[in-house]
Amino acid sequence: MSDQISDLKNLWQASRNNDDSNIADTGHIIKMAKQKMKSNIQLQVRTILILIIALAGIAAFFKYVAPFKQTLSHIAVVLMLGSLGLRIIIELVSIYLSANINLSQTALKSNHASLTYFRFRKIISSKVSIIILVIYSIAFYMLTPEFSLYLDLGVLILIDLSYLLAFAIFMWLIRNTAKKEMKILNEMLRIQHDITGESETKNK
Amino acid sequence: MSDNKALFETLHSKYRQMVYQISLGFMKGDHDQAKDLSQEVFINTWRALNKFNNASSYKTWIYRITVNTCLKYIRDKKDKNQVSIDEGQHNIADAPDQHPDRTHQSLYKAIGQLAEVDRLIMMMILDELEYDEIAAIIGINEGNLRVKIHRIKKNLKKILEHE
Numbered sequence: 001m002s003d004q005i006s007d008l009k010n011l012w013q014a015s016r017n018n019d020d021s022n023i024a025d026t027g028h029i030i031k032m033a034k035q036k037m038k039s040n041i042q043l044q045v046r047t048i049l050i051l052i053i054a055l056a057g058i059a060a061f062f063k064y065v066a067p068f069k070q071t072l073s074h075i076a077v078v079l080m081l082g083s084l085g086l087r088i089i090i091e092l093v094s095i096y097l098s099a100n101i102n103l104s105q106t107a108l109k110s111n112h113a114s115l116t117y118f119r120f121r122k123i124i125s126s127k128v129s130i131i132i133l134v135i136y137s138i139a140f141y142m143l144t145p146e147f148s149l150y151l152d153l154g155v156l157i158l159i160d161l162s163y164l165l166a167f168a169i170f171m172w173l174i175r176n177t178a179k180k181e182m183k184i185l186n187e188m189l190r191i192q193h194d195i196t197g198e199s200e201t202k203n204k
Numbered sequence: 205m206s207d208n209k210a211l212f213e214t215l216h217s218k219y220r221q222m223v224y225q226i227s228l229g230f231m232k233g234d235h236d237q238a239k240d241l242s243q244e245v246f247i248n249t250w251r252a253l254n255k256f257n258n259a260s261s262y263k264t265w266i267y268r269i270t271v272n273t274c275l276k277y278i279r280d281k282k283d284k285n286q287v288s289i290d291e292g293q294h295n296i297a298d299a300p301d302q303h304p305d306r307t308h309q310s311l312y313k314a315i316g317q318l319a320e321v322d323r324l325i326m327m328m329i330l331d332e333l334e335y336d337e338i339a340a341i342i343g344i345n346e347g348n349l350r351v352k353i354h355r356i357k358k359n360l361k362k363i364l365e366h367e
Contacts, residue, residue: 004361004364005329005357008311008330008360009329009330009332011307011308011311012225012311012327012330012331013330014308015225015308015311015312016221016222016225023220023221023224023239023242023243024239024243024246026209026212026213026216026246029216029243029246029247029250030209030212030250032243032247033247033250033251036247036251037251102252102255103248103252103268103269103272103273103276104252104255104256104265104268104269104272105268105272105343106268106340106341106342106343107268107271107272107275107321107324107341107342107343108342108343108344109343110268110272110275111272111275114276114279184279187278187279188279191275191278191320191321194319194320194321194322195321195342195343195344196344196348197348197352
């Protein structure tokens, strides 16, 4: 076997040619790296900003446009704003965990950091996001009794039915994300197993 | 920044062939995918440059980034629902004009039949890295690595016998 490996080593060394045509120049790589960093930061900031604007918009709407008087409505507003606030915190934790993935660490440590991130994402996508959406939706319908004092029944039915459609779309999006992240997590667990030789099945 | 740029240029100049060859082996001889992957390795190298703390040699450090970028590549492909390395690979045997060196391609093809982590370890062996260096890149102890390498060599032998 050692002869075979020795032959392979020679072949491997010989196959390393000096043709640079397949390798990008450093100027191009640095430019790409900077663009990538910029777009990553922009994406994270955009997500947080959209959530903060939604939170502020809803808070302003309830305070200035439709100040509710009933206790049930007040509870609903707190639940709606609270669930959005929780979503912002989750996004911040996600950013922190993804920033902890360091590709210059050992393969085991780097993969472990990625696993931590994707396990968190899995819990968020498969459980927390659904709970948040359900709480938000219940809170939305808790506003209906007070809405009914000011709106026509037809308009009210239209609003409530439209929300059902939005709920279905969000639920579909969440489930799709969860499925995708589950696939990635399983792939990472397989790699972890390949590195350590130990089976990790508790998250499967 | 200019210090970083100078260092990056030195690292790129010194290790680009090594990184490209590992990428080519990981991609089973597909030059287009290897080009993308080696570019990704150096993008990650540039981004990690400020994290280098002299705890290892630059060679080990670049190797770690290369190995992690290769493994991340699998995850990213899953994320984007893109074709796998196997599905996306061009049939090199059908394109002799583009890649005339069939002997080298058959080497990449044989290595390509190993599992991803085993493939990376095998390429480090072929690159004549010491066991302690490979252990420092992968993150397992030397004893476990020796057992793993013995198994990988046996697998590769079987693959070569069936070629």
